Amino acid sequence: MPTGRSLALRKDQIAKWISLCGHPFLFSPVIVLLVGGFLFGPLESVIGLATVILFCLLPASIYILWKVRVGDWSDLDVSARKDRPHLFFVGLGFLLLTVLVLWVTGQPGIYARGCLAAIILVMVGWFLNRWLKPSMHTGFAMLTACSLWPLSARLSLLAILFAIAVGWSRVQLRRHTWQEVGVGLFLGMLVCRLVLA
Numbered sequence: 001m002p003t004g005r006s007l008a009l010r011k012d013q014i015a016k017w018i019s020l021c022g023h024p025f026l027f028s029p030v031i032v033l034l035v036g037g038f039l040f041g042p043l044e045s046v047i048g049l050a051t052v053i054l055f056c057l058l059p060a061s062i063y064i065l066w067k068v069r070v071g072d073w074s075d076l077d078v079s080a081r082k083d084r085p086h087l088f089f090v091g092l093g094f095l096l097l098t099v100l101v102l103w104v105t106g107q108p109g110i111y112a113r114g115c116l117a118a119i120i121l122v123m124v125g126w127f128l129n130r131w132l133k134p135s136m137h138t139g140f141a142m143l144t145a146c147s148l149w150p151l152s153a154r155l156s157l158l159a160i161l162f163a164i165a166v167g168w169s170r171v172q173l174r175r176h177t178w179q180e181v182g183v184g185l186f187l188g189m190l191v192c193r194l195v196l197a
Contacts, residue, residue, distance in 0.1 A: 143196075
């Protein structure tokens with residue numbers, strides 16, 4: 001029979017995997033690829049996703065990795081609240097650049113709208129960061145999950161349950177409180193309703 005310590009370690013391991021799978025740089029692009037393939041076909045989907053990766057996710061990832069390597073930030077999640085405004089500023093720059101490239105290259109408007117939703121989510125998270133540290137993991141997971149609703153309510157509900165599991169993982173890993181996770185989930189749902197519904 002497993003001991004209390006081994007159960008806690010197992011829960012932490014499960015939480016790490018859920019958190020990784022729910023990372024905004026992984027979960028959202030996978031869903032974008034699937035939805036883009038359904039709406040526009042595989043080629044348009046791959047081009048749209050490649051644009052988002054090349055002009056936003058890849059440079060943001062390299063920047064975060066560099067900040068951790070030089071010791072400015074403690075971890076790849078940018079867990080320290082004091083570091084998050086800097087990340088939000090840089091992220092907004094990359095998102096705006098991505099919107100510009102999507103517009104100039106004449107790609108389907110849904111990709112730019114998705115970036116606009118991300119911009120709003122980041123700006124609200126930045127504003128609220130003065131008082132608490134909203135979970136951007138859960139915010140993006142819920143935004144992505146709710147955006148699936150027009151295509152498939154069943155798939156959207158499954159993704160919403162996954163977003164809640166991502167919230168649990170963030171609390172389990174002691175990156176956020178339940179309040180911060182709840183704010184992230186609410187923001188993701190609200191931004192989706194305002195921008196993508």
